[in-house]
Amino acid sequence: MTSDPSPPARRMSDELWNSRFLKACRREAVDATPVWLMRQAGRYMSEYRSLRSKVSFLELCKSPELAAETTIFAAETLGVDAAILFADILLILEPLGFHLEFSKGEGPVIHNPIREPADVADMEPLTDVSSLGYVYEAVRLIRAGLPSGLPLIGFAGAPFTLACYAIEGGGSRHYEKAKTFMYSHPAAWNALMTILTDSTARYLNAQVDAGAQVVQLFDSWVGSLGPDEYRRFVQPHMRRLFDQIDPEVPSIHFGTDTGSLLELQRDAGGSVIGLDWRVELDKCWERLGPEVAVQGNLDPITLFAPLSEIAAQTRRILDQAGGRPGHIFNLGHGILPHTPVDHVRALVQMVHEFSVK
Ligand code: CP3
Numbered sequence: 001m002t003s004d005p006s007p008p009a010r011r012m013s014d015e016l017w018n019s020r021f022l023k024a025c026r027r028e029a030v031d032a033t034p035v036w037l038m039r040q041a042g043r044y045m046s047e048y049r050s051l052r053s054k055v056s057f058l059e060l061c062k063s064p065e066l067a068a069e070t071t072i073f074a075a076e077t078l079g080v081d082a083a084i085l086f087a088d089i090l091l092i093l094e095p096l097g098f099h100l101e102f103s104k105g106e107g108p109v110i111h112n113p114i115r116e117p118a119d120v121a122d123m124e125p126l127t128d129v130s131s132l133g134y135v136y137e138a139v140r141l142i143r144a145g146l147p148s149g150l151p152l153i154g155f156a157g158a159p160f161t162l163a164c165y166a167i168e169g170g171g172s173r174h175y176e177k178a179k180t181f182m183y184s185h186p187a188a189w190n191a192l193m194t195i196l197t198d199s200t201a202r203y204l205n206a207q208v209d210a211g212a213q214v215v216q217l218f219d220s221w222v223g224s225l226g227p228d229e230y231r232r233f234v235q236p237h238m239r240r241l242f243d244q245i246d247p248e249v250p251s252i253h254f255g256t257d258t259g260s261l262l263e264l265q266r267d268a269g270g271s272v273i274g275l276d277w278r279v280e281l282d283k284c285w286e287r288l289g290p291e292v293a294v295q296g297n298l299d300p301i302t303l304f305a306p307l308s309e310i311a312a313q314t315r316r317i318l319d320q321a322g323g324r325p326g327h328i329f330n331l332g333h334g335i336l337p338h339t340p341v342d343h344v345r346a347l348v349q350m351v352h353e354f355s356v357k
Contacts, residue, residue: 010248012213015149021081022151025214025250025272027293027326033318033355034081035348036153038254039334041074041086045341048074057102061087062134068141075150079348082151082214083142085207087135089157089218090165092203095131096123096195098166106170113169114181117188126199129206136210143211153252154212156204158219159196159241160234166192175224182233193237201244208249215245216252217270220333223257230261235268242269252295256333259284266292276332277302282320293326298347300331303339307346314350323355 010017020034043049048070052060060066067086075083090108094100099111114120142152157165165171167178182189204215222234238253245251253270255261259279266273266288275284275296285294302313314329321327329351335344 011208013148016151016213019081019149019151021328022213022250024326024328025252025293027290029325031357032352033321033327033329035329035351036075036080036082036084037078037331037335037344037347038084040078040080040084040344041070042335043337044335044339044344045074045077057088058100061091064134064137064141067134067138068145071138071142071152072145075146078345079352082153083146084153084216085135085139085142085155085212087138087155089155089162089220091132091135092126092156092199093162093166095126095129096166096199108165108170110165110169113177114167114192117185120188120192120195123192123195125195126202129199129202132203132206135203136206139207139210139212151213152211153214153216154204154207154210155216155218156200156207158217158222158255159193159200159237160225161219161221162196162200163189163192164221166196175221179224182229186233189233190237193233197237197241198244201241204245208246214250214252216254216274217241219253219255219258219265222255222261222265223259225261227260227264230264235264238265238268252328254295262288272326272328274330278332280320281317281327282322285321285324293328294321295328295330297330297332300333300336300339303331303335303343303347307343310343310347311350311354314347315354318351318355323357329355 020030023030024034041048070086071083090100101109103109139154146152164175164178167181242251250271252272252274253265254274256276258265262284272293272295273288275281275294277297277299281297298313298317302310
């Protein structure tokens with residue numbers, strides 16, 4: 001392995017720079033495979049549910065102290081190799097003019113979704129991202145409160161996934177409103193994607209300035225597109241987004257159901273490509289080539305199964321990674337609300353134990 005080049009512009013301690021997680025992001029050899037889990041702080045934890053019985057989800061996101069406490073508690077309880085900021089991908093829609101609500105049982109609702117091209121003409125990119133100051137304050141508090149060698153991941157929603165919410169007005173099965181808008185009004189679509197892209201780049205850079213070591217882009221719903229549509233309607237924007245992020249800061253490019261899009265996602269950018277459980281890690285890494293790291297890819301439902309099944313699938317994924325530098329163990333998507341906490345903790349231990357050099 002190449003030795004640590006220690007670039008002069010480095011914004012972190014040696015301890016953070018040499019953490020397992022950041023080494024794996026840079027495809028350097030590690031003592032054991034780093035692991036963290038999407039939605040590692042959430043409803044499957046009784047402490048989280050108890051906090052949520054007192055404050056709403058948006059109140060929690062907007063309280064830097066509570067968001068920091070939630071982030072740090074989850075990372076420390078699980079013994080993972082990275083913390084992820086407690087926030088939500090939809091928060092950026094508020095300063096862009098959308099009325100966001102998280103209603104019980106229904107998930108997120110946007111009360112004034114985009115209906116026609118004229119609605120986009122009224123929008124402006126966030127030039128000043130200080131309206132999301134509570135997020136950067138949470139990042140500062142988390143960085144100050146985390147063990148000094150534990151990296152912090154900042155994140156944002158990718159423009160396609162945000163555009164889906166902004167047009168659908170909430171979750172959707174087929175994204176028919178968003179995709180109809182995209183096919184019918186390509187100029188307005190591109191204007192919307194441009195606004196989301198530029199706003200998101202500034203938002204992520206502000207998270208990095210506040211103390212995040214890595215950023216992850218969640219393109220959770222992009223798997224609803226075929227390769228040609230991805231190329232036409234999404235890829236140029238993703239490329240511009242990644243181009244606006246400091247190349248010293250590792251970036252994780254995550255989507256689900258993207259088995260047919262992986263090369264296009266890689267070409268759009270990101271030092272780490274996220275894989276869900278529908279694909280085989282070894283075959284995908286082969287397709288992606290040696291210039292990127294990979295993250296994944298246990299089916300979150302496996303965590304409901306007996307420990308023997310969790311162990312078998314963990315070994316299988318680690319075998320597929322084959323000890324090559326640049327694998328970050330994760331689920332293929334977020335932890336589900338009723339997941340047994342002891343299985344989550346056991347998974348983290350198994351990843352370390354089975355992969356230790
Ligand atoms: O990973 C983490 O621990 C960090 C926190 C985080 C949350 N949401 C907390 C959250 C992250 C990274 C997200 C990202 C997010 N939010 C995505 C992309 C990832 C994915 O799952 O695909 C999406 C699509 C959203 C939008 C969103 N936020 C939905 C659809 C929901 C409802 C989910 C549900 O099951 O009700 C949320 C709410 C949300 N975001 C919760 C949490 C812990 C649950 C809120 C609650 O306490 O009731």
